[in-house]
Amino acid sequence: MLENLFAKRINKNIPSRLQGLFPETNFPDNISFGGGCPDEKSFPARELVNAYQEAIINEKEHSFQYHDVKGPERLREFLADRAQKKMGIANVTSEDVMLTAGGQQGIELVAKLFLEAGDKMAVEVPCYVGALAAFDVYEPDYYEIPMEDDGVNLDCLEATLKAHPDIKLFYTVPDFHNPTGITMSLEKRQRLVELANKYNFVILEDTPYRDLRYHGESLPSIKSFDTEGRVIFLSSFSKILSPAYRLGWLVASPEIKAELTKLKLAEDLEVPYIPSATVDNYIAHHDLDAHIEGLKKIYRQKLDKMDQALHAYLPADAKISHPEGGFFFWIELGDDANTSQLLLEEAIPNEHLIYVPSASFYPDRDHVNGLRVNFTGSSLAEIDEGCRRLGRLLNVDSLMQVAI
Amino acid sequence: MLENLFAKRINKNIPSRLQGLFPETNFPDNISFGGGCPDEKSFPARELVNAYQEAIINEKEHSFQYHDVKGPERLREFLADRAQKKMGIANVTSEDVMLTAGGQQGIELVAKLFLEAGDKMAVEVPCYVGALAAFDVYEPDYYEIPMEDDGVNLDCLEATLKAHPDIKLFYTVPDFHNPTGITMSLEKRQRLVELANKYNFVILEDTPYRDLRYHGESLPSIKSFDTEGRVIFLSSFSKILSPAYRLGWLVASPEIKAELTKLKLAEDLEVPYIPSATVDNYIAHHDLDAHIEGLKKIYRQKLDKMDQALHAYLPADAKISHPEGGFFFWIELGDDANTSQLLLEEAIPNEHLIYVPSASFYPDRDHVNGLRVNFTGSSLAEIDEGCRRLGRLLNVDSLMQVAI
Structure with a gap:
């Protein structure tokens, strides 16, 4: 009714x-x-319980209070360092790292930042269902770019961009793609950034599986080739540590990160202390790699x-x-x-x-x-x-x- | 750029x-x-730490896994019972209770469900800043209804509704209003529901402070007068237990709750187990009241x-x-x-x-x-x-x- x-x-x-x-x-x-x-x-259940206890001992009653939208400085420093060493992204500081409620919130905030009804975006097909769910709400017109064995078909993407130069956003899972498992080649990573510069769009590079390579050699992130702040690099602790903490993170240009932070404030006010400090303490005392x-x-x-x-x-x-x-x-x-x-x-x-x-x-x-x-x-x-x-x-x- | x-x-x-x-x-x-x-x-720091330990002991490794969007059944049963006994809302079952990432996510999801650019909504002025932040993103046209000593001015609201019969949503904090501290009178609660029925709008009743009355007598919730499923009752553990668990809850009609749940899935996938089970265990072993x-x-x-x-x-x-x-x-x-x-x-x-x-x-x-x-x-x-x-x-x- x-x-x-x-x-x-x-x-x-x-x-x-x-x-x-x-x-x-x-x-x-x-x-x-x-x-x-x-x-x-x-x-690592025992270690995570210890990390929780340390979080509580460190902040005592304040553990149970409101905190802030930035989250632990030491954790963001660790991630900035990781973005440089493991992802090949230059000049990342803790100020460039934003913590999110799982990778999912990162996708949803990017959708909210860029998309309104009728805006054009390109996606790999098939495409991670949770990303489509987050985009769906903002009613973009989707342009579907098929996958090939070495990643999304960039000839097809370029033809689509020529026909629709107002495409604003491209979403990709370049490492062990969800759902196909495909990894994008080095050449395609470089060319994708060139296309973004040429056709003026933003790339959301979603990498929850990136660290989990079982065969072959790792490739630099797409973000590592970014020359104009057009790539948002998104990752998460869900697959490499535990999904329970709902802790994702992204690296973006200052202008993009500033807007995403305001949007996060309006959604859930803060990065909660207990889960973020637990992960922070775990990492401080253990070798994540x-x-x-x-x-x-x-x-x-x-x-x-x-x-x-x-x-x-x-x-x-x-x-x-x-x-x-x-x-x-x-x-x-x-x-x-x-x-x-x-x-x-x-x-x-x-x-x-x-x-x-x-x-x-x-x-x-x-x-x-x-x-x-x-x-x-x-x-x-x-x-x-x-x-x-x-x-x-x-x-x-x-x-x-x-x-x- | x-x-x-x-x-x-x-x-x-x-x-x-x-x-x-x-x-x-x-x-x-x-x-x-x-x-x-x-x-x-x-x-209650010590009790909350114990409740955390019980959560981990109960589910062992599974504690650190993905869970679901509904959250603990026992907690939702407790809240359904509380909604009936403390809020005067009839016939609430655990299926009518939805858990959210703090009250803030509840407000944001309601905004997403009802509002798009140019839609009309009425708010009390002054109005909780976090609610305005959540609504702002969906660009409603606001109609400002001033506060009086016994709650929002309903004559003004009705005049506004007569002039703008397409107002869809009214947001109110009836108990110890944020920011004014004012409580809405019993008569106004009843009349507000009559207005919603007559002018076909939905009421978001936000009650984070409801249990915290230091003088005078408690009043039934606005939702308790709801005859047509038009009132969404929203509350939170942030002020009465701890904000750290980011645990809000709402009671809504089945059609509204179903849509809010889909929207939550697209935002953050689930109610995380550890914080929700911690609060659930705390409540099971302690007298919240x-x-x-x-x-x-x-x-x-x-x-x-x-x-x-x-x-x-x-x-x-x-x-x-x-x-x-x-x-x-x-x-x-x-x-x-x-x-x-x-x-x-x-x-x-x-x-x-x-x-x-x-x-x-x-x-x-x-x-x-x-x-x-x-x-x-x-x-x-x-x-x-x-x-x-x-x-x-x-x-x-x-x-x-x-x-x-």
């Missing part, structure tokens, strides 16, 4: 992309390749196991991606496949298996023959068994299509 | 309302009546002290509010006073005193002869000394005006 009072964006059913993305199931033998969850056993090396050992095994299992169990015509890091494999099936329908009608009820169907990763939900599977959140045995179930599903499905 | 790419809302300098609201000062004898901070000594009674004892003394000190030290023509609860006194000076200028040019540099000038609380920042002072965050001695300094400022100011 009150829908007539909602903003237009709501009545277009815009914000529903993340709703019901991970259907609840009660099967005791359920296997979920759905969410992008880290391995729970990898969390040594922890990440441990993660990589675990995840490399899982990636290799899923790679092997997918090739062993899936029908020969399934196109399976070759990620060198990150959290996901991407699988493309024949044109007549419908992975949304398959999930609800067969995968969940018959095989007790969850994945994310490709429709979620396209602005118009119009690609239904792909799916994303996560390998970090399951055990090696679950990975094998889940892929066996997926293979059974897809083989039966292939057989039925033949039969029909 | 990149400002040309920002959304129009940004270039109107809209989101700057909270920026620099509390100027940093380094004077060792600084007294701040600025922020709405609880008394730090009132936080007994804790609030303790707070009221402390804050009643502080309110009485500030009341006495303001009347003792301020010039006779200063109009001082008479709050029966909450966090703030509101002071109105003569028409030629400029409290924004006074703060920066005299209060901070000469008296080492911070308050919030009235301009912040008006949509157009066009009322400059008032100020808000907080009494909960300072000690009794600081309250006395701060009021003495404020009196000195205002008396000198009065003298100078006479001299001129």
